[in-house]
Amino acid sequence: MNIKTADRLCTLRKEHNLSQEELAEKLGVSRQAVSKWERSEASPDTDNLIELAHIYGISLDELINGDEAIELIKESKVEEEEEIKPDYRYEDDGYVVTIYGDEAILDDGVETRKYSIKEHRAKKNRIHTVKGIVDSIFVLLAVATFLIAGFLTNQWVNFYFVFILIPVAASIVEAIYRRSMKAFAYPVLVAAIYCAISQPTGLWHPLWIVFLTIPVYYAIANPVDKNRKTDDFEVIDDALDEMRSKKK
Numbered sequence: 674m675n676i677k678t679a680d681r682l683c684t685l686r687k688e689h690n691l692s693q694e695e696l697a698e699k700l701g702v703s704r705q706a707v708s709k710w711e712r713s714e715a716s717p718d719t720d721n722l723i724e725l726a727h728i729y730g731i732s733l734d735e736l737i738n739g740d741e742a743i744e745l746i747k748e749s750k751v752e753e754e755e756e757i758k759p760d761y762r763y764e765d766d767g768y769v770v771t772i773y774g775d776e777a778i779l780d781d782g783v784e785t786r787k788y789s790i791k792e793h794r795a796k797k798n799r800i801h802t803v804k805g806i807v808d809s810i811f812v813l814l815a816v817a818t819f820l821i822a823g824f825l826t827n828q829w830v831n832f833y834f835v836f837i838l839i840p841v842a843a844s845i846v847e848a849i850y851r852r853s854m855k856a857f858a859y860p861v862l863v864a865a866i867y868c869a870i871s872q873p874t875g876l877w878h879p880l881w882i883v884f885l886t887i888p889v890y891y892a893i894a895n896p897v898d899k900n901r902k903t904d905d906f907e908v909i910d911d912a913l914d915e916m917r918s919k920k921k
Contacts, residue, residue, distance in 0.1 A: 675713060676713050678713075678737060679710060679711050679712060679713035680711075681736070681737075682710055682711055682717075682725070682736075683711040683784075683785070685725075685729050685731075685736070686707075686711075687784075689728070689729060692782060692783050693707045693708055693711070693780075693782055693783065693784075694782050696728075699724075699728060700721055700724055700725070700728075702721065704782060705769075708769075708780045708785055711785055712778060712785055722736065722737065759771045759772055759773050760772045760773060760774060760916075761912070761915075761916040761919075763908075763911070763912035763915055763916070765908065765911065767781060767782055768780070768781050768908045769781075770908055770909055770912035772790070772912065772913075772916065775789060775790045775791055776788070776789065776790065777789075777790050777793065777909050777912065777913075779905055779908060779909065786905060788905065788906075788909060790909075790913070793906060793909055793910075793913075796906065797906075797910070800846070800850050803846055804843045804846045804847065807842050807843055807845075807846050808839070808842065808843045810842075811838070811839055811842040811843075812839055815835040815836055815838065815839055818832065818835050819832045819833075819835050819836070828873070830872060831872050831873045833868065833872070834865045834866075834868040834869040834872070835865075837861060837864055837865040837868060838861070838862070838865045840858050840861050841857075841858050841861055841862050841865070843858075844856060844857050844858035844861070845857060851904070851907060852901060852904060853894075853898050853901075854890075854893070854894035854897050854898055855891065855894045855895070855898050859887065859890045859891075859894075860887050863883055863884060863886060863887055866883060867880060867881070867883050867884070
């Protein structure tokens, strides 16, 4: 089945407010079968073509565009749903990632999206570059702050906490990129605050109570991260990581 016909099937489904799963249930086929039709990886058989036309309230010619209908029916009779073997297939929490060479096809049950793995890796490299730059800048700021504050006050020990803060900056970039509260280095921030206040004041006790905020933070972060909409690139990232680990 050609791409034009596959796109038409996808468009008609969306115009009728049907998910792939709902359409599959009406046809008595699997959601994966509908997904393959819309990716032009397989062709619906004659009975399914007729049923699709009936569901959408159009003729078979209107569904497939005249001559294409004849060719598609011939194609489906030769081999129904010809299997194209992917390089890797990854399923997690309702997402299916199928990798064909440099292309990753993500199916979330509502729509199918295609991504270039090369572009995905380029984006990931840009994020790592930004994290590296932020890390470097913050290291320089930490050293400068420590030296300036130390020379001005001669209380060097009171400013060691600035070095503890170094990983916090990079974790902010990671948290924004992954849209994840758990990616933020909150325990490190708490440790830095604890040292910053306790060292000059001597209030090591009872200030240790600030560490009790850590389980509270994650009690909030876990459900927030769990309920957020998963980013496509995050799912593809997990798929590529698992593919690499299984090939080792």
